[in-house]
Amino acid sequence: MTDPLLPADVLARMLAADPGRPRLTWYDDEPGATAGERIELSARVLANWVSKAANLLQDDAAAGPGTTVGLDLPAHWRSLYWALAAWSVGATVVVGAEAPGADVLVTQSPAVAADHGGDTVLVALPALARSHPEAGSAPGAVDEARELSTHGDLFSPMSDPEPDDVALVGSGARPDGTAYGEVVVGEPAWGEAPRVVVGGALDRVLRQSLAAWSADGSVVLVRGTRDDLSDRFASEGVTHDARGDA
Structure with a gap:
């Protein structure tokens, strides 16, 4: 029996296969300050974000196997590297309504950050943010935009997770969570090196992204709604739109 593929293995394989190829493309169509953003991360750049976030979790919050890391964030490019960072230290990612109760909380909300009793990271979503505009409302939180660099x-990692350790707890996950050895599940119908549009709740986006990456693929993540995205997806070379998948 072969060992199960873990999230950290997926990232390492992408780096080894082609560090310069785009692996995550983000479009923001949501009205507001970030409308119109397009972010593209190669495997190398994605791994750099993951390393910085993982070092913060391990060094500043002593996170490791057994630690829960709550992601109180939308389905966003920043959520993906924070999830990979938590899995890199061997922690359990918690999404949905239970996220604020985790040992370590990663949130965009100063109010939620201020109410959290443990280690907290306050995230500003805009790509060019240099600090969170309301960081002063949560003085105990790490201002990601200012400090992650x-x-x-x-x-x-100081410790590696076991395949039976819990990797993901969330609204779409099993009641007792999904183990590390079961969180990376491929989609054979997508073929090799797929270019997949992912969407929906954060736990679903995380699973779909891992599935695409495990097949040496890449993902396109869109926030907001537009009537017709066919031209965009054609220009991005999309091979499968998984937003409507069960």
Whole structure:
């Protein structure tokens, strides 16, 4: 029996296969300050974000196997690297309504950050943010936009998760969570190196992204609604739109 593929293995394989190929493309069609953003991350750039966030979790919050990391964030490109960072340290990612109760909380809300009793990271969603505009309302939280860049570009975990450790707890997950050895599930119908549009709740986006990446693929993530995205998806070389998948 072969060992199960873990999230950290998925990222390592993408780096080894082609570090420069785009692996995550983000479009923001939501009205507001970030409307019109397009972000594209290669495997190398994605891994850099993951390493910095994982170093913050491990060094500042002592996160590791057994730690729960709550992602109180929308389905967003920043959510993806924070999830991969939590899995890199061997922690359990918690999404949905239970996220604020996790040991470590990653949130965009100053009010939620201020109410959290443990380690907290306050995230500003705009790509070019240099600090969270309301960081002063949560003085105990780490201002990600200001402080993440100070952490190392390479990451080495102090402990690795076991396949039976819980990787993901959320609204779409099993009641007792999904184990590390079961969170990466491929989609054979997508073929090799698919270019997949992912969408829906955060736990679903995380699973779909892992599935695409495990097949040496890439993902396109869109926030907001537009009547017709066919031209955009054609220009992005999309091979499968998984937003309507069960």
